[in-house]
Amino acid sequence: MCKYIDELKENDYKKNAVKTIATKHNLSEAELKRYYQTKFFYDIANVVNLNELSKINIEEIEKSLEDETLKNEFKFIKTDLKKIIEKSLYIAMTNGFSTNINHIESGVMTANAGDSAEFIFVARAILAGFNCSSVDVRSSRYDAIIDFNDKLLRVQIKGISSGNNISFKDRDRGGQGIDHKHERNVGQRITSKDCDIYVAVDKQVGICYIIPMSWADKLDEDKCKTVKLSDVVNYKENWNIIKEMTADS
Structure with missing residues (x-):
């Protein structure tokens, strides 16, 4: 599989190169694109600290609130919001729910x-x-x-x-x-x-x-x-x- 990554790298990771690489190796374009997506989402997810990323989201939300009432409401839900953001980020960093991992027809x-x-x-x-x-x-x-x-x-x-x-x-x-x-x-x-x-x-x-x-x-x-x-x-x-x-x- 590394050869597919190397060839995409040689093409500066451009998506329009996927079809050419797939044809060269007698693969379907959709299949190869799915492989790239799965691999790259996995690589990025393994180096991202979701706890820190959720903190950044919380900080940005807090900065955007100017109304005093909203600020107080935010304090009330802040801990719960951080937890759900971290869970949601996990789903995002894995490209959503797992799909056809067993390669069903x-x-x-x-x-x-x-x-x-x-x-x-x-x-x-x-x-x-x-x-x-x-x-x-x-x-x-x-x-x-x-x-x-x-x-x-x-x-x-x-x-x-x-x-x-x-x-x-x-x-x-x-x-x-x-x-x-x-x-x-x-x-x-x-x-x-x-x-x-x-x-x-x-x-x-x-x-x-x-x-x-x-x-x-x-x-x-x-x-x-x-x-x-x-x-x-x-x-x-x-x-x-x-x-x-x-x-x-």
Whole structure:
């Protein structure tokens, strides 16, 4: 493996050199890039003092506070904040949650990764205090059920690992011999008829975007295909959405 590092070093660690090196050694570009990322994150994490780094973060936050009330509030949470920052920095310095360390075949891993997003959300919902469970029927248009305030909410869960977009439209069916234009193979729009809540789970760090379908239903046919995460920032880790949707009217 050192030869791959040496060749990247000869190319001044430029990312556009990865494809050339991969081709030379009969490797996939994605595979070699993943190796570099894993190696370099490991190297850097081993020399960084996370305790000291968390202290620096705390100091910078403290410097930015000018309001006296905020300063007092900060003193109250300072110790707890430092602990959670150190934990969060550990995840950051390892490039998020471990992914496919056993080199499972890509097709199988794609399906497994989809399941992992579902399990991450269900676990986090339970941790947040909600009665939540997975739906085992694969043909169902929703993946989980939340039972709260004597009401049931259907939840569709999608995993995201890269990029800044989500979609309220299923993927078109692909593959050799499949007519992509046939109505049965064209991805269908996800609406409130399918589920009550759409959750996008960042598989790298576990962040959940909890989006009510009442919001998504208002999107036009073009907009629903590609929605920026910045457009749904109000739903990022917004677990109160579940309470609001099950509150008595």
